[in-house]
Amino acid sequence: MTLSLLRRLLLSSLHVDLAYRASVVFMLLGQVLWIGIFTGTYALIYTQVQSLVGYSFDESMIYYATFMLLVQLLDALFLRAMQALPDLIHRGRLDTVLTKPVDAQLLVLFSRISLLDFVKLIPPAILLAVFLARAPQAFSWWYLPMLLVAIVGCTALWSLMMSVAFVASRIGPLSEMFATSMRMLQFPPQMYRGVVKILLYVLFPIAPLVLLPVQSLLSPALLARSVVVGLALSGILVILARLAWNAGLRRYVSAS
Amino acid sequence: MRLVLLSFRSGLLVNLQYRSQLLFWTVVRLLYFALTFSLWSAIFAAHDGAVIRGYTLEEMVSYYLLIYIVSSLAETHFEWDMRAEIASGDMAPFLTKPQPFLLRTCMDGLAATWMYGLLSIVLYGGIAWALGTRLDALIVPSQIVVALLSILFALVITGCFSAMLGAVTFWVPQSEPILAMKGTILPLLSGATIPLDVLPLVAQRILALTPFPWMAFFPVRLLTKDLPVREIVEGLGMQLLWSLVLLFAVRVVWQRGLRRFEAVGT
Numbered sequence: 001m002t003l004s005l006l007r008r009l010l011l012s013s014l015h016v017d018l019a020y021r022a023s024v025v026f027m028l029l030g031q032v033l034w035i036g037i038f039t040g041t042y043a044l045i046y047t048q049v050q051s052l053v054g055y056s057f058d059e060s061m062i063y064y065a066t067f068m069l070l071v072q073l074l075d076a077l078f079l080r081a082m083q084a085l086p087d088l089i090h091r092g093r094l095d096t097v098l099t100k101p102v103d104a105q106l107l108v109l110f111s112r113i114s115l116l117d118f119v120k121l122i123p124p125a126i127l128l129a130v131f132l133a134r135a136p137q138a139f140s141w142w143y144l145p146m147l148l149v150a151i152v153g154c155t156a157l158w159s160l161m162m163s164v165a166f167v168a169s170r171i172g173p174l175s176e177m178f179a180t181s182m183r184m185l186q187f188p189p190q191m192y193r194g195v196v197k198i199l200l201y202v203l204f205p206i207a208p209l210v211l212l213p214v215q216s217l218l219s220p221a222l223l224a225r226s227v228v229v230g231l232a233l234s235g236i237l238v239i240l241a242r243l244a245w246n247a248g249l250r251r252y253v254s255a256s
Numbered sequence: 257m258r259l260v261l262l263s264f265r266s267g268l269l270v271n272l273q274y275r276s277q278l279l280f281w282t283v284v285r286l287l288y289f290a291l292t293f294s295l296w297s298a299i300f301a302a303h304d305g306a307v308i309r310g311y312t313l314e315e316m317v318s319y320y321l322l323i324y325i326v327s328s329l330a331e332t333h334f335e336w337d338m339r340a341e342i343a344s345g346d347m348a349p350f351l352t353k354p355q356p357f358l359l360r361t362c363m364d365g366l367a368a369t370w371m372y373g374l375l376s377i378v379l380y381g382g383i384a385w386a387l388g389t390r391l392d393a394l395i396v397p398s399q400i401v402v403a404l405l406s407i408l409f410a411l412v413i414t415g416c417f418s419a420m421l422g423a424v425t426f427w428v429p430q431s432e433p434i435l436a437m438k439g440t441i442l443p444l445l446s447g448a449t450i451p452l453d454v455l456p457l458v459a460q461r462i463l464a465l466t467p468f469p470w471m472a473f474f475p476v477r478l479l480t481k482d483l484p485v486r487e488i489v490e491g492l493g494m495q496l497l498w499s500l501v502l503l504f505a506v507r508v509v510w511q512r513g514l515r516r517f518e519a520v521g522t
Contacts, residue, residue, distance in 0.1 A: 022428050023428065023431070023432070023433050026433035029437070030434075030437040033437060037441075045299055048309075049303050052298055173277070173280035176284060177280075177283065180287050184287060184291050187291070187294075191294050192294050193294065195290075196287070199287075
């Protein structure tokens with residue numbers, strides 16, 4: 001996909017967003033409230049304990065801020081595209097994408113980026129900055145590439161699941177399951193056991209992806225391992241997402 | 257009254273159309289309970305004593321099971337349907353029909369609440385059984401009737417919230433972020449995220465003046481604590497007061513909103 005096409009897609013999304021400016025204020029307000037509530041909940045928990053599954057209060061907040069950054073980036077970049085994909089497939093509107101001289105999967109993924117949604121990155125970024133400033137560890141620049149690897153992996157996993165729309169008429173429950181699994185990671189995944197652990201580490205392997213940037217800050221000794229695991233996991237997910245998309249396309253029946 | 261019953265029946269039939277959603281709802285609720293259970297297990301494991309702010313782990317688990325049941329019996333989400341129909345203009349045909357739009361939407365929501373509420377009793381009862389927690393042993397039998405009355409009041413309060421939030425779409429067409437804020441604020445302030453009596457006393461006193469603790473926390477207290485008559489009367493009085501205030505507010509907001517409604521081509 002050429003950069004000029006991406007630029008035009010972004011501009012077009014921005015024009016749509018600007019038609020509903022008031023909702024941006026509420027979006028930001030909602031985000032601040034959500035983060036405030038969670039920070040308060042964490043603070044209340046840490047009045048009772050010194051550390052939770054190995055995380056001090058500051059480390060928990062660094063984990064939470066990173067989790068929120070990741071989720072908000074995913075939402076701003078791909079949420080609308082993912083939500084629209086089943087409709088594109090089931091109504092045969094994917095035809096208009098397939099006839100374009102660019103990679104169809106990438107075009108679908110990047111077609112509905114919401115630039116205004118990026119304002120939702122501000123509160124978690126501030127939270128991260130505040131708690132990083134208090135942390136004894138120095139900021140590691142590995143954080144940013146690890147965050148990128150986590151985004152790629154999560155997007156691939158999300159795309160892999162949405163490809164089920166090629167064979168199933170209703171994928172809402174699957175999509176919600178993914179969203180619910182994501183929400184469970186608002187707290188460090190080390191606290192989960194049994195079936196839930198299998199869900200978050202194997203079935204929807206989001207937990208190891210979310211931990212990648214966090215470990216680059218909090219466990220620098222494990223950095224080499226994190227890089228290898230992150231790249232391998234994201235690579236596998238990208239390949240699977242690609243295979244699922246191609247397999248789905250072969251089954252796709254245009255509405256026309 | 258006949259119109260209300262017909263609307264409720266129609267809502268029930270609409271909700272029963274999507275039975276697979278019931279299964280999915282169950283799985284999601286199980287996951288949320290797993291989150292709560294794992295979190296509190298980790299907190300109690302890291303804590304020095306067996307009691308945190310008056311709760312043992314078992315009491316905490318029982319509290320969540322009961323508040324999830326009460327919340328399911330008294331929560332409504334029809335603001336999302338209202339938003340969709342107001343924003344798209346699909347509400348327009350109802351303006352000329354004898355079945356008012358608001359009544360139909362409320363009854364749809366009520367039918368869903370009723371259905372999921374019953375399912376939640378089975379689900380959380382099953383979880384309690386699996387964990388060896390005896391919920392029946394926690395319930396104060398002499399207060400069951402007032403607790404049920406209290407749940408009804410809670411349903412009126414949450415229903416009014418849904419109606420007012422749905423009506424916001426008359427002024428803000430892209431109202432999803434506002435509606436989503438309900439999902440953020442309500443569980444915390446109504447006691448579904450953490451028991452309100454573990455909050456600092458000042459916060460508890462301020463919250464008592466708002467409608468939120470009366471939506472779920474108070475009915476659970478009625479079910480599980482042997483409360484003095486004065487506290488029961490005060491609580492029910494607050495619920496009645498908030499129900500009347502919010503019903504009036506819904507009426508005003510709805511009438512003003514209707515004046516702003518625009519529909520094209522429907």
